Each structure stands twice: as C-alpha cells, then as structure tokens.
Amino acid sequence: MPLVGFGLWKVNKDTCAETVFNAIKSGYRLLDGAGDYGNEKQAGEGVKKAIEAGIVKREDLFITSKLWNTFHAKEHVAALARKQLADWGLDYFDLYLVHFPIALKYVDPSHRYPPEWFGDDGKVYLQNTPMIETWQAMEQVVDDGLAKNIGLSNCQGSLILDVFRYARYEPQVLQIEHHPYLTQEPLINLCKTLGIAVTAYSSFGPQSYVELGAHKGAASLLQHNLIAEIAHHKGKSASQILLRWATQRGLAVVPKSNNHKRLLQNLECTDFDLSPEEMKAISALNINLRLNDPADIDSRMAIFA
Incomplete structure (x- = not known):
C-alpha cells in the first residue's frame, strides 16, 4: 500500500472522473473511496481513462473502498461489494474496510443509494448485527476474490482485539481520524503491536x-503559527508539514485536492524529514479533538465513548 494516496471524500461527482484521472497522471497510485461518498462510478471512469491512456495498469493501482453501515448483515456484505465493484468497473478491491462499527437498518440500493445515516423520515434506525457476523462476511469477500485485503475503520482498541479473537483473516489496515489535534498514540501503538497498518484521514484537521x-470552532491547522513556522523553515507548504508529520510516524495518508499544484505538493510530502523536536512540538498540539463522531448524530452511536 503506498504511503500517500488520494482521498475521494467530498470530491464532486461532476469533476470526480477528471480529478481521479489527473491524480493518477500526477503519480498517485492509492485511491481511497467508499460507497458513502457517492462518487465511485465517476472515480471508476477516471481509472478507466487512465488505464486506456496507458498511464497505468490495473495492478499498478491500490484501490480502497468501504462497506457502509446499512449493509452489515451477512446476506448484504458481498452483494454490496459486488455492486461497488460494478460501479468502479473493477474485478477486485485491493482493500475493503468496514466503514464504521455501527450496524444500521438495511436500505435497498434500488430505493436509495448511498443511504447515509438516516431512514426516509430522517431518523436513525439501528440494527442488531454483531461485528462477528459482519467480519465473517468480509472474510467471504476475500474468499470470493472480491477483495485482496480487508480491514476496519473508526474502531477503537477493544473492538479490534475482539475481532482478532475470531478472525480467520486478521484486519490488515485500520483507517482513523488523525491530525495534530487528535494524535491517538495508544491506538497507533496497539496497531503496531498487532501488525496492522494505519491510514490517517482528515490529516488537515478542521x-x-x-x-x-x-x-467545532477549532483553529485551522493550516494557518497555525507552529505549522507555518516549520513550513517556512523547511521551505514547504503547511499541508506538506502536516502530511509529513503523519507519514514520519509510519501512517499512510489520503489527502484530496482539486488544485493541481497542491495535488502535486501533497504527493511530495515524503522527500524531507522533520526533526525529533519538530515532531514532538506538532504532537504537543493534541487536544483530543474528534471531528468525525457519530455520537454528534445520535448518542446511541457513541462508538468513541
């Protein structure tokens, strides 16, 4: 898995195909998508264009997607993976993640897709599907050749350890919110101990x-005095400093940008090093600020409590 990828969250449908094509053309080989982003079909069109142009072969790319909350029951997992592969125009995903450890009531894709968090009436409907059922169905996705690797997203240590107790295929990757306001050292250390690779999302924080x-009223990290000072000293952009802080900790990152210059800058965030003092100073900005918390939608989904 490449250390620096291109994230597809909030990439507009009308520009997604061209954005993905340009990202691949610029050198990105990891694409991080999800059914919930609502743009997988367009992302697949960008991949197809890049392959047809001879820029890459399918095996040169590492493509990640995610299982949404309404498809956690065993009879829906593989069916949803197949639908997502069809949207992308692919035969397999390199990595398929459980997007959240939250099971919601099933919504037929022909009725509404992506289903998001709510029922038709705007209310949240939970479903009693345990993680063991979902994980065993994810393992079947691997057995069926639909994904080469499977993993988790937005999970804490206790649940990860529980999955390890019954997994035939252990989680290969954990994707988490991670930025200097939320450094998550204990979770990252656990993953290192268990041999799980970690991907950071929301690397730029607020x-x-x-x-x-x-x-949540948090000050911008991209305009933070400390980040700006280090960026000036290194002759780099603020975004490059934030990404290097993560990658130097051994984490993969999946930033997005519709700006071609920044797209290239983000990809070039591993050609320099931060000093131990700079790393420590950036980590000291931690205030345990979690921006992506389902409890903000419904207190019954307080998975980080």
Whole structure:
C-alpha cells in the first residue's frame, strides 16, 4: 500500500472522473473511496481513462473502498461489494474496510443509494448485527476474490482485539481520524503491536469540516503559527508539514485536492524529514479533538465513548 494516496471524500461527482484521472497522471497510485461518498462510478471512469491512456495498469493501482453501515448483515456484505465493484468497473478491491462499527437498518440500493445515516423520515434506525457476523462476511469477500485485503475503520482498541479473537483473516489496515489535534498514540501503538497498518484521514484537521459546519470552532491547522513556522523553515507548504508529520510516524495518508499544484505538493510530502523536536512540538498540539463522531448524530452511536 503506498504511503500517500488520494482521498475521494467530498470530491464532486461532476469533476470526480477528471480529478481521479489527473491524480493518477500526477503519480498517485492509492485511491481511497467508499460507497458513502457517492462518487465511485465517476472515480471508476477516471481509472478507466487512465488505464486506456496507458498511464497505468490495473495492478499498478491500490484501490480502497468501504462497506457502509446499512449493509452489515451477512446476506448484504458481498452483494454490496459486488455492486461497488460494478460501479468502479473493477474485478477486485485491493482493500475493503468496514466503514464504521455501527450496524444500521438495511436500505435497498434500488430505493436509495448511498443511504447515509438516516431512514426516509430522517431518523436513525439501528440494527442488531454483531461485528462477528459482519467480519465473517468480509472474510467471504476475500474468499470470493472480491477483495485482496480487508480491514476496519473508526474502531477503537477493544473492538479490534475482539475481532482478532475470531478472525480467520486478521484486519490488515485500520483507517482513523488523525491530525495534530487528535494524535491517538495508544491506538497507533496497539496497531503496531498487532501488525496492522494505519491510514490517517482528515490529516488537515478542521479544514475538512469547515464547509460542513462541523469544525467545532477549532483553529485551522493550516494557518497555525507552529505549522507555518516549520513550513517556512523547511521551505514547504503547511499541508506538506502536516502530511509529513503523519507519514514520519509510519501512517499512510489520503489527502484530496482539486488544485493541481497542491495535488502535486501533497504527493511530495515524503522527500524531507522533520526533526525529533519538530515532531514532538506538532504532537504537543493534541487536544483530543474528534471531528468525525457519530455520537454528534445520535448518542446511541457513541462508538468513541
């Protein structure tokens, strides 16, 4: 799995195909998608265009997708994976993740897709599907050749350890919110102990949530004095400093940008090193600020409590 990938969250449908094509053309080989993002068909069109142009072969790419909450029951997991593969125009995913450890009531894709968090009446409907059922169905996805690797997202240590107790195929990757305001050292250390690779999302912290009105009043990391000072000293952009802080900790990152210059800058975030003092100073910004918390939608989904 490449260390720096391109994230598809909030990439607009009307520009997604061209954005993905340009990302691949610029050198990105990891694409991080999900059914919930609502743009997998368009992302697949960008992949197809890049392959037809001779820029890459399918095996050169590492494509990640995720199982949404309404499809956790065993009879829906593989069916949903097949639908997502059809949307992408692919035969397999390199990595397929359980998006959240939350089971919601099934919504038929022909009725509404992506189903998001709510029923037709705007209310949240939970479903009593245990993780063991979902994980065993994920393992069948591997057996059926639909995904080469499976993993988890937005999970804490106790649940990860539980999955390890019954897994035939252990989680290969954990994807988590991770930025200097939320450093998650104990969870990252557990993953290192268990041999799980970690992918960080929302590497720029509040920046990703401003347009959603969900940044919780947090100051921008991209304009933070410490980050700006280090960026100036290194001759790098603020985004490159934030990404290097994560990758230097051994985490993969999946930033997105519709700006071609920043797209290239993000990809070039591993060609320099931060000093131990700089790493420590950035980590000291931690205030345990979690921006992506389902409990903000419904207190029954307080998976990080």
